[in-house]
Amino acid sequence: MRNILISFIGTGPLNGSRDYKKAKYFFKDENKIHESSFIASALGEFLDIDTYYLFGTMKSAWEAVYLNYAKEDKDDDYAYKLYESALHSNYHSELQNSLFKDIEILLGNNSKIILIHYGIDEQQIKENFEIFSNAFIDLQDGDNVFLDITHSFRSLPLFATTAISFIQDVATKKISLKGIYYGMLEATNEFDGKTPIIDLSYIIKLQNWIKGAYSFSAFGKGDKISELMKEEDKMMADKIQKFSNMLAWNYVHELKSQINELTSLNSKEYSYPAKLIVPIVFSDFTKRFNNCKKQSEYQFEFSKWQFEKKMYALSCLCLIESIVTFVCENENIDDKNKDKREKAKDLILNKPEYNSIKEIYAPANEIRKSVAHLIENFSVKSKNSIDNLRNHINKFDLILKKNYAH
Numbered sequence: 001m002r003n004i005l006i007s008f009i010g011t012g013p014l015n016g017s018r019d020y021k022k023a024k025y026f027f028k029d030e031n032k033i034h035e036s037s038f039i040a041s042a043l044g045e046f047l048d049i050d051t052y053y054l055f056g057t058m059k060s061a062w063e064a065v066y067l068n069y070a071k072e073d074k075d076d077d078y079a080y081k082l083y084e085s086a087l088h089s090n091y092h093s094e095l096q097n098s099l100f101k102d103i104e105i106l107l108g109n110n111s112k113i114i115l116i117h118y119g120i121d122e123q124q125i126k127e128n129f130e131i132f133s134n135a136f137i138d139l140q141d142g143d144n145v146f147l148d149i150t151h152s153f154r155s156l157p158l159f160a161t162t163a164i165s166f167i168q169d170v171a172t173k174k175i176s177l178k179g180i181y182y183g184m185l186e187a188t189n190e191f192d193g194k195t196p197i198i199d200l201s202y203i204i205k206l207q208n209w210i211k212g213a214y215s216f217s218a219f220g221k222g223d224k225i226s227e228l229m230k231e232e233d234k235m236m237a238d239k240i241q242k243f244s245n246m247l248a249w250n251y252v253h254e255l256k257s258q259i260n261e262l263t264s265l266n267s268k269e270y271s272y273p274a275k276l277i278v279p280i281v282f283s284d285f286t287k288r289f290n291n292c293k294k295q296s297e298y299q300f301e302f303s304k305w306q307f308e309k310k311m312y313a314l315s316c317l318c319l320i321e322s323i324v325t326f327v328c329e330n331e332n333i334d335d336k337n338k339d340k341r342e343k344a345k346d347l348i349l350n351k352p353e354y355n356s357i358k359e360i361y362a363p364a365n366e367i368r369k370s371v372a373h374l375i376e377n378f379s380v381k382s383k384n385s386i387d388n389l390r391n392h393i394n395k396f397d398l399i400l401k402k403n404y405a406h
Helices: 039-046 062-073 076-087 097-107 122-137 156-169 185-191 202-219 223-229 234-249 252-267 274-289 295-308 312-331 338-350 352-372 378-403
Strands: 003-009 023-027 029-036 051-056 112-115 144-148 176-183 194-199
Touching: 003 039, 003 156, 023 039, 023 176, 023 185, 029 039, 039 051, 039 144, 039 176, 039 194, 051 097, 051 122, 062 076, 062 097, 076 097, 097 112, 112 122, 122 156, 144 156, 156 176, 176 202, 185 194, 202 223, 202 274, 223 234, 223 274, 234 252, 252 274, 252 295, 252 312, 274 295, 295 312, 295 378, 312 338, 312 352, 312 378, 338 352, 352 378
Parallel strands: 003 051, 003 144, 023 194, 051 112, 144 176
Antiparallel strands: 023 029, 176 194
16 A cells, blocks of 8 residues: 655746745644645655656656755756756657656656646647556555645646546546645745645545435435445434445335435435535435325336436336236235235236226336346347336326326
């Protein structure tokens, strides 16, 4: 496990000088000062950094980076070579990574200098994202990543955070983005000549909550929010996880009671960001069941929700179960008893009173069988099956509204 700092190197002050001025950086504790031209040095001490990933363009002040870390062992000719290279570089210069190997050796522990484009057009933006992603592929499971956004183009941290998200969520590397930091040089005069390092890690927390909210809203998966909720309310976190498991198993007979449990989330007081996200996410889901009274209505509303989320197989299963439950309710028989439900299915197929329901149940059940038993060539007719399922849902919707008008 390594502590890795991702930082960016700009071209120096806007007045044309390439010398980064020294700053007296402090982090949380004003009594602990690290004076350096580069915030990366200060963060390296404060965060116990092992490895550095420094990003910059061919125009960046690499000679200043080299002189900062080389100290007395500096090679003036090499520093001038870096300066000359930057002086003759511009936004379309070729990236020459081999020029910076000596800086990587100085930084040690597999640190990297990674060259990127200015990002002035879509092509350079695409190439930059590829460069960031390839650099982060080398991150190892268990690595802790810290991001410094103080220097260079303001657009570059966006690439870094997007690439980190890509590595975490798509490439499934088990890395942790532990912190985002900004050296607020503009506020130096207000802190008696000292420069505060601002901890923006709350943004990471917000991003995690947003990911959790999306996961639930789009797929009904509450695992992420449940994990985050443990800091707020362990009991409610367990309820969210239980509800998420119920959705995953499509255990529709517990749906009504679980939704009632979930509704209580909307009346609780939480701190941010839970206070902002929880009511939106769960009220949007639970309010669609507000007018449901019967178990069949809950199950059918859930089937519609699953269809909207393109979970067609589960939607079909839920539709069938809601139809059987409806008949159980209509016949005043126990809808939770397996034998009674089998009797209800027999009534659907054989009792003339239920012919209109049979016209929905029978073809919907054929779709279910095709999916459940992996019938050959089902994929060829899947588009028709989706359209048919939509029609079955619409037809049963009319039947429920007619029978259970509230």
